[in-house]
Amino acid sequence: xxxxxxxxxxxxxxxxxxxxxxxxxxxxxxxxxxxxxxxxxxxxxxxxxxxxxxxxxxxxxxxxxxxxxxxxxxxxxxxxxxxxxxxxxxxxxxxxxxxxxxxxxxxxxxxxxxxxxxxxxxxxxxxxxxxxxxxxxxxxxxxxxxxxxxxxxxxxxxxxxxxxxxxxxxxxxxxxxxxxxxxxxxxxxxxxxxxxxxxxxxxxxxxxxxxxxxxxxxxxxxxxxxxxxxxxxxxxxxxxxxxxxxxxxxxxxxxxxxxxxxxxxxxxxxxxxxxxxxxxxxxxxxxxxxxxxxxxxxxxxxxxxxxxxxxxxxxxxxxxxxxxxxxxxxxxxxxxxxxxxxxxxxxxxxxxxxxxxxxxxxxxxxxxxxxxxxxxxxxxxxxxxxxxxxxxxxxxxxxxxxxxxxxxxxx
Numbered sequence: 001x002x003x004x005x006x007x008x009x010x011x012x013x014x015x016x017x018x019x020x021x022x023x024x025x026x027x028x029x030x031x032x033x034x035x036x037x038x039x040x041x042x043x044x045x046x047x048x049x050x051x052x053x054x055x056x057x058x059x060x061x062x063x064x065x066x067x068x069x070x071x072x073x074x075x076x077x078x079x080x081x082x083x084x085x086x087x088x089x090x091x092x093x094x095x096x097x098x099x100x101x102x103x104x105x106x107x108x109x110x111x112x113x114x115x116x117x118x119x120x121x122x123x124x125x126x127x128x129x130x131x132x133x134x135x136x137x138x139x140x141x142x143x144x145x146x147x148x149x150x151x152x153x154x155x156x157x158x159x160x161x162x163x164x165x166x167x168x169x170x171x172x173x174x175x176x177x178x179x180x181x182x183x184x185x186x187x188x189x190x191x192x193x194x195x196x197x198x199x200x201x202x203x204x205x206x207x208x209x210x211x212x213x214x215x216x217x218x219x220x221x222x223x224x225x226x227x228x229x230x231x232x233x234x235x236x237x238x239x240x241x242x243x244x245x246x247x248x249x250x251x252x253x254x255x256x257x258x259x260x261x262x263x264x265x266x267x268x269x270x271x272x273x274x275x276x277x278x279x280x281x282x283x284x285x286x287x288x289x290x291x292x293x294x295x296x297x298x299x300x301x302x303x304x305x306x307x308x309x310x311x312x313x314x315x316x317x318x319x320x321x322x323x324x325x326x327x328x329x330x331x332x333x334x335x336x337x338x339x340x341x342x343x344x345x346x347x348x349x350x351x352x353x354x355x356x357x358x359x360x361x362x363x364x365x366x367x368x369x370x371x372x373x374x375x376x377x378x379x380x381x382x383x384x385x386x387x388x389x390x391x392x393x394x395x396x397x398x399x400x401x402x403x404x405x406x407x408x409x410x411x
Contacts, residue, residue: 002045002294002295003295005044005045005290005294006291006294006295006296008040008043008045009040009045009046009287009290009291009294010291012036012037012039012040012287012290013036013287013288013291013327013331015032015036016029016032016033016036016283016284016287017327017328017331017364019031019032020280020328020367020370021328021363021364021370023370023371023374028276028280029276029277029280029284030276030277030279030280030283032283033279033280033282033283033284033287034279034280034282034283035283036283036287037051037282037283037284037286037287037290040286040287040290041286045290045294046286046289046290046293050289050293051286051289054285054286054289055282055285055286057168057285058165058281058282058285059282060168060242060244061161061164061165061168062278062281062282063244063278064158064164064242064243064244064247065115065161065164065277065278065281066273066274066275066278067244067247067248067251068114068115068158068247069115069117069272069273069274070251070255070269070272070273071114071226071229071247071250071251071254072114072115072117072118072122073122073269073272074222074250074251074254074255074258074264074269074272075114075118075222075225075226075254076118076122077258077263077264078219078221078222078254079216079219079222080219080222080223080226081110081118081122081123081126082126082216083215083216083217083218083219084106084110085106085123085126085127085129085130086130086212086214086215086216087215088102088103088106088130089102089130089133089134089211089212090211090212090213090214090215092134092208092211092212093208093211094207094208094211095208096134096136096137096140096203096204096205096206096207096208097197097204099130099131099134099136099141099208100140100141100144100193100196100197100200100204101193101197103127103141103144103145104144104148104189104192104193104196106123107119107123107127107144107145107148107149107152108148108152108185108189110123111148111149111152111153111159112152112153112155112156112159112185113156113158113159113226113230114226115153115158115159115160115161116149116150116152116153116159116160116368117149117368117371119145119148119149119152119368120145120146120149120368120371120372120375121371121375123145124142124145124146124149124372124375124376125375127141127142127144127145128141128142128375128376128379130212133210133212134208134209134210134211134212135208135209135210136203136206136208136209137200137203137204137206138379139200139203139379140196140197140199140200140203140204142376142379143196143200143389144192144193144196145372146368146369146372146376147192147196147360147389147393148189148192149368149372150356150357150359150360150365150366150368150369151188151189151191151192151356151357151360151393151397152185152188152189152192153356154181154184154185154188154352154353154356154357154401155178155181155182155185156174156177156178156181156230156233157174157177157178157233157243158233158243158247160356161281161330162329162330162333162352162355162356163352163356165333165334165337166333166337166348166349166351166352169337169341169348170341170345170348170349171345172345173237173238173240174233174234174236174237174238174243175234175237175238178234179408180345180349180405180408180409181349181352181405181408182408183404183405183407183408184349184353184400184401184402184404184405184408185401186404187397187400187401187403187404188353188357188397188400188401190400191393191396191397191400192393192397195389195392195393195396196389196393199389199392221253221254221257222254225250225253225254226250228246228250229246229247229249229250230246231246232245232246232247232249232250233246233247255269281330284330284331284334285334287331288331288334288335289334291335292334292335292338296335297335297338297339300335300336300339301339303319304316304319304336304339304340304343304347306343306347307343308343308344308346308347308406308409309406310402310403310406312347312350313346313347313350313402313405313406314350314398314399314402316340316347316350316351316354317350317351317353317354317357317358317398317401317402318354318398319336319354320332320336320350320351320352320353320354320355320358321354321355321357321358321359321361321394321398322354322358323335323336323354323355324354324355324358324359324365324366325358325359325361325362325364325365328359328364328365328366328367329355329356329358329359329365329366330366330367332355333351333352333355336351336355337351346405346409349405350402350405353398353401353402353405354398357394357397357398357401358394358398360389360390360393360394360397361387361390361391361394362383362386362387362390363383363386369386
C-alpha cells in the first residue's frame with residue numbers, strides 16, 4: 001500500500017465524480033476522466049500494463065452499451081415510447097392510480113429491455129407529457145419512472161452498465177443470470193409501486209381531467225425488432241456467444257432503414273451512441289483501478305463478508321448501497337466486483353442489488369438520477385425530498401430483493 005499513490009488516485013476520482021455530478025455541458029466527465037487516467041499512469045500510481053488491461057477488459061462491455069443506446073434511440077424515433085405511453089394512458093381510463101400502475105409496469109419493462117437510460121431520457125418526458133395531457137399531477141408518475149430506472153435494472157445483463165460489468169465476472173449464461181434475478185426484480189418493482197402509491201395517495205385521488213381515447217398505430221417493425229433482439233439475447237447466450245450481436249442486428253435493421261429513407265442522419269446516430277460517455281467509462285475504470293491497487297481493494301476485502309448465507313448477502317447488498325451513495329454506483333461497482341467475484345456469482349449479484357436499488361436514496365447515487373433531475377427541470381424535487389422518498393423505498397426493496405436472491409440461489 002502506497003499512501004501517497006492512494007491519495008493522488010483518490011483526488012483524481014473525486015474530481016471525476018464532482019464533474020459527473022455537476023453535469024455541465026461545457027465540461028463533460030470524459031474531459032476529466034481520460035486525462036486523469038493518463039496522469040495516474042504517468043506519475044506511477046498505476047502501471048501502464050494494468051491500465052491497458054483494464055481498458056481491454058471493459059471494452060466489450062462499453063461497446064455493447066453503445067449499441068444498446070443506439071437501439072433505444074432508434075426505437076424512440078420509430079415512436080415506440082409515444083405509442084406505449086398512449087396505450088398505457090388509454091388503459092388507465094379515468095384513474096390516476098391506474099395510470100401509476102401501468103407507468104410502473106411500462107418503466108420496468110423499458111428499463112429491463114432497453115436499459116435505464118432509455119427510461120430516464122426517452123420515456124420520462126413522454127410520461128410527463130401524458131400526465132399533463134390527462135390533467136393529473138405528474139409527480140407520482142415521474143417518480144415511478146425515475147425510481148424504476150434504478151430498481152428495475154436488475155433483470156437482464158443488458159439493463160444497466162453495472163449489470164454488464166458484473167455479468168462478465170459471474171460466469172453465468174444470459175438465461176441463468178436472468179433466472180436468478182427474476183424474483184429480486186419482481187420484488188423490487190412491487191415495493192417501489194406500493195410505497196410510491198402510498199406516498200402520493202393524495203395526488204392519485206385527483207380524477208383524470210382528459211382521458212386518452214385515441215392511440216396512434218403501433219410501430220410494428222420497431223416492436224418486432226426489439227422483441228427479436230431480446231429473444232436473441234437469450235439464444236446467443238445459450239450458444240456461448242456475446243449478446244452484442246442481436247443488438248447490432250437490431251440497430252442495422254432500424255438504422256439502415258431510417259438512413260435510406262433519410263429520416264435519420266449519420267451525425268444523429270453518432271450523437272445517440274454517446275461516445276463521450278464511453279470514453280468516460282474507460283477513464284473511470286482506470287482511475288478506480290488505481291484506487292483499488294493502492295489500498296481500497298484491501299479495505300473492501302476486509303469489509304465484505306464471505307459466503308452466500310442470507311446474512312452475508314444482506315450485508316454485501318447494504319455495503320454496496322452505501323458505497324454507491326458515497327461514490328456513485330458505477331465506480332462503486334468497479335471497486336466491489338473484484339472483491340465480490342472471489343466468492344462466486346451470489347455475492348456479485350448481491351452487489352448488483354445494492355448498487356442498482358441503493359442509488360434511489362440520493363441524487364449522487366447514480367448518473368441516471370442526475371439525468372432524471374435534468375429531464376424534470378423545475379418539477380425536480382429537492383435533494384432532501386428525494387432522499388425522504390428513498391428512505392421509504394430503498395431499505396424495503398433491498399431486503400426483499402436480497403431475500404429473493406438468496407432463495408433463488410438455494411433453488
